[in-house]
Amino acid sequence: MTVSLLLGPLLRHVGETTATVWVETDAPCHVRIRVDGDVTATAATFTVHGHHYAVCEIEGLPPGAALPYEVHLDDDRVWPEPHSAFPPSVVRTVDPQAPTRLLYGSCRTPTGDAPEGVVRYGPDMLRATARRLVGEPVDGNLLLLLIGDQVYADEVQEPMRAFLSQARSAAPDDGAPEDEVVHYDEYAELYRQAWSDPQVRWLLSTVPTLMVFDDHDVRDDWNTSAAWRSAMDARPWWRARVTNGLGAYWVYQHVGNLSPAQRDKDPLWARVHEARGDAAEAVDDLALRAHEDPSSYRWSHQHDVGPVRILMADTRCARSLDEEAPGDGSRSILGAEGHEWLDERLTGGPDHVVVASTVPVLLPPAVQYLEAWNEAVCAGAWGRAARGPAERLRQALDLEHWGAFQYSLRRLAAGVGELARGERGPAPATVLLLSGDVHFSYLARARGLGGSEGAGRVTQLVSSPLCNQLPVKLRRLARLSISAPFRLAGRVLTGLARVPRSGLRWHLEGRPYFGNTIGEVSFDGRSAEALWYHHPDGGPDALPKVQSRASV
Structure with missing residues (x-):
């Protein structure tokens, strides 16, 4: 056979x-x-x-x-x-002496760029990247980082729904949701459908x-x-x-x-x-x-590519979730072992240190304030009666990024600050936080962590989604979250909940982009440049173009 x-x-x-x-x-x-x-x-x-x-x-x-x-x-x-x-x-x-490029992105729903799929989810940036690389010479080191939601086990498309219906028709009813993946055979089919597209298959x-997981690889939130x-x-x-x-x-x-x-x-x-x-x-x-x-x-993993250190962090399975004492590490986005793992690797020597966290460390400030306030209220800052409504708000608005884990945010800020200032060995030129998850792309520059001329620059780079664009109504809400009034309101709320400040300051550079993107960071010596590719022309054969670029 x-x-x-x-x-x-x-x-x-x-x-x-x-x-x-x-x-x-x-x-x-x-x-x-x-x-x-x-x-x-x-x-x-x-x-x-x-x-x-x-x-x-x-x-x-x-x-x-x-x-x-x-x-x-x-x-x-x-x-x-x-x-x-x-x-x-x-x-x-x-090649440890050659320049390095990192492609990165998250949140992909496979559609094959079918017309109805493009209307709802936008063009598939993995497919577009494959078309670009077919005709583009690759010099130096090139890696692809898939940082979360490689598959959607809880938001399946029609081909997967048909598979679930057929697979379960002759099986005993175990109460599994009819439109969600539960069993191993179903996961195997989900991956097959995600990675069998000819263009994506060649790219991979x-x-x-x-790769590292985010929530939809298992279940939303x-x-x-x-x-x-x-x-x-x-x-x-x-x-x-x-x-x-x-x-x-x-x-x-x-x-x-x-x-x-x-x-x-x-x-x-x-x-x-x-x-x-x-x-x-x-x-x-x-x-x-x-x-x-x-x-x-341990799901986290480290990779050194010449002078570039890549740290892929587990921010999902490792979480500690004790609400009673969130300030002492009992509530943590990395867990105790995860923080120790990351701290041990935030050391000087590499020219560039990249921390890939599926959820952004630095969100638009208004959202960051809201998450910090919500964590405090869920822990009882406004009394026991407010905890239930705050929890419902947390789940409804997905308030579960680094801003909702203030202990973890302060600990990471301290470690990154020491690294950028050269207190953990020779300072890298850049410390880059690569993330996805939020379904829009942006650059945020941290302030005050370097402390001296020549210290490493700290920058948050977000590229999301690969193929799952936000509906128009949600884009409007996201734009509101960036506005000055919402930022001021968030600051007032955190003050009323007595949330300690992390010492971390940052600002978004330019406007977020709400279409599908794939990010790229190019390293050459101690310089680095960030690019975001998008797909402005539509159509199954179009090539991606640079949507924006920035020196980091």
């Missing part, structure tokens, strides 16, 4: 001499990667809930290489596909990609608060949902983030390969344990 390639190849973690290729197949087999007709890597597939995967680690590659590769399943070549319209996929290794096969979590835990299908969501995330996204050394130390990786037959039990055990005890597994 001939084995077929269901999904992939995805080019994931790359080093100076190594590259990781991830695939999903429709049956067990041996996967072989041939690079430039010579270098090979072979891996046997492993099985999770009846689905088959392989992670192939290619070693012995030259630094700074871009070499074409093929995928063979047993004895059959399955990639590149015959008569493909795209250039050969290549493995790209890191040839640009090294790092995931871990917003203790009250939200308690309400979800009471639903009979939630345990299966969060177990399968995190398990599928480990398989489809997280395992490819790891270097060979990190993968060898990963406790689940060892169990998966030691399993005889299906490794579902091992994956489910880790996923459920990570949900119940966030300190039991």
Whole structure:
């Protein structure tokens, strides 16, 4: 029987001499990667809930290489596909002396740029980026950071709704929402639909990609608060949902983030390969344990690309949610272990330090004030009677970014300030906070953290969404949140709730952009430039254009 390639190849973690290729197949087999007709890597597939995967680690590659590769399943070549319209996929290794570019974005609903999809969600910037890179030479290091909502498990499109209806028609009714993903097979289909588009598939096969989850990868507002979590835990299908969501995330996204050394130390990786037959039990055990005890597994990961340090932070699963004492770290967006992990890596030496947080650290000030006020009132600043209405407001308005975790915001501001001033070693030229989530894009410059001439610049860069534009009514509300009266009102509210100031000051530069975008940051020596690409012309074949640029 001939084995077929269901999904992939995805080019994931790359080093100076190594590259990781991830695939999903429709049956067990041996996967072989041939690079430039010579270098090979072979891996046997492993099985999770009846689905088959392989992670192939290619070693012995030259630094700074871009070499074409093929995928063979047993004895059959399955990639590149015959008569493909795209250039050969290549493995790209890191050149520590070369300039580096980071593409980044979040929040993507796959539509294939169908006319009805473009009207509601806008043009797909991953597809547009693939078209751009087909004809654009790539010099130096290029990485793609997908920083949240790679899939929408709770807002599924018609093809996924049809799959759910058919899959559940013959199964016992377990109370699962009819229009939300709950089971592992459903997650597998959700990823297949998200990444099977030919343009996106080619892009992910040839640009090294790092990923981290946000809420929709599991469910909207995931871990917003203790009250939200308690309400979800009471639903009979939630345990299966969060177990399968995190398990599928480990398989489809997280395992490819790891270097060979990190993968060898990963406790689940060892169990998966030691399993005889299906490794579902091992994956489910880790996923459920990570949900119940966030300190039991680390989803954050670090990558050094020459003089650029990239820190991909888990701001969802790791959260501590105790409302009773939010100022002592019991309520935290990273959790105790997450803060320690980040603090240990905010050290001098690199020319640039990039912290990828799916939710923005620096929001428009009025929203930041509102979140700080809301956290204080939920904790009892205005008495017990106000806590319930404040919690309902928090969930209705999604008040759950860094501004709603003041302990975490102050701790991060202190660490970033010390780093920028050179108190943790030689100061980097820039400290960049890359984020998505909010469905509009902007640049915010922090003030007062550097403290001296020559200290590192601290800048928040937000690029969102890749393909899920805000409806017009919500854009109007977002614009209001940026206005001076709302900012003043927010400052008054935080004063009335006695919220301590963080010492962090910032301002938005220019106007936010509300269309679909993909961000890019280019590093060359100690200089850095930020660009945002958009898709002004529409149509399935249009190329993206630079919407704005700024020196950072």
